[in-house]
Amino acid sequence: xxxxxxxxxxxxxxxxxxxxxxxxxxxxxxxxxxxxxxxxxxxxxxxxxxxxxxxxxxxxxxxxxxxxxxxxxxxxxxxxxxxxxxxxxxxxxxxxxxxxxxxxxxxxxxxxxx
Amino acid sequence: xxxxxxxxxxxxxxxxxxxxxxxxxxxxxxxxxxxxxxxxxxxxxxxxxxxxxxxxxxxxxxxxxxxxxxxxxxxxxxxxxxxxxxxxxxxxxxxxxxxxxxxxxxxxxxxx
Numbered sequence: 001x002x003x004x005x006x007x008x009x010x011x012x013x014x015x016x017x018x019x020x021x022x023x024x025x026x027x028x029x030x031x032x033x034x035x036x037x038x039x040x041x042x043x044x045x046x047x048x049x050x051x052x053x054x055x056x057x058x059x060x061x062x063x064x065x066x067x068x069x070x071x072x073x074x075x076x077x078x079x080x081x082x083x084x085x086x087x088x089x090x091x092x093x094x095x096x097x098x099x100x101x102x103x104x105x106x107x108x109x110x111x112x113x114x
Numbered sequence: 115x116x117x118x119x120x121x122x123x124x125x126x127x128x129x130x131x132x133x134x135x136x137x138x139x140x141x142x143x144x145x146x147x148x149x150x151x152x153x154x155x156x157x158x159x160x161x162x163x164x165x166x167x168x169x170x171x172x173x174x175x176x177x178x179x180x181x182x183x184x185x186x187x188x189x190x191x192x193x194x195x196x197x198x199x200x201x202x203x204x205x206x207x208x209x210x211x212x213x214x215x216x217x218x219x220x221x222x223x224x225x226x
Contacts, residue, residue, distance in 0.1 A: 003157070004157070031212060033212075033213070033214075035214075035216075040218070040219075041218055041219070042204050042206075042216030042217050042218050042219050043158070043204075043214075043216050044216070045213050045214065045215070048212075048213060056213070091157075091158070093158075093214075095212055097212075101212065102160050102163065103160075103212065103214060104160075105150075105157045105158040105159075106157055107155070107156065107157040108157065
């Protein structure tokens with residue numbers, strides 16, 4: 001399978017703990033995006049990378065959130081001191097830079113903070 | 115800033131009847147618009163996209179959408195619903211940097 005891969009698929013954590021999610025994009029894609037989707041809502045943009053550079057972060061991304069994409073390949077999204085409001089599906093997508101290119105989405109990581 | 119509004123949160127149709135999922139957009143210039151589908155426990159899948167070429171766009175699984183600038187609409191249609199079409203559908207507009215702005219979604223229910 002050469003699609004976008006996200007791990008883990010599900011994560012249950014206690015409030016106050018740190019969690020880290022991983023996204024492996026389609027190998028030749030140089031752009032990588034993180035979105036968050038809560039129940040009954042469409043996905044909301046969090047941040048994106050072009051190669052290893054983080055080009056934009058949404059205001060939704062508080063200081064407790066950090067994302068990295070070392071070497072421009074896989075990416076990690078870390079949430080520190082999780083809160084119940086962080087419970088959501090975290091989606092990763094990748095695409096080529098520019099043009100009318102399609103973004104391909106992974107199946108997401110569902111986070112539940114208890 | 116661009117945005118999209120999906121006019122129905124839920125749509126219910128009988129199998130074999132037409133499907134209409136409505137979407138209006140707001141954009142200061144000619145937008146790139148998409149429809150994505152999300153089946154339970156599956157990733158988002160692109161159905162079709164409009165990028166300023168033909169105003170009637172054909173997608174996968176018999177879906178199509180028409181871009182109407184005068185009405186700022188991009189409604190999704192299918193002549194005959196199938197049970198496998200039951201899913202959540204998102205109308206999406208692309209912003210600078212290929213960021214996507216999603217509507218709130220429309221859940222399509224198909225009755226047998």
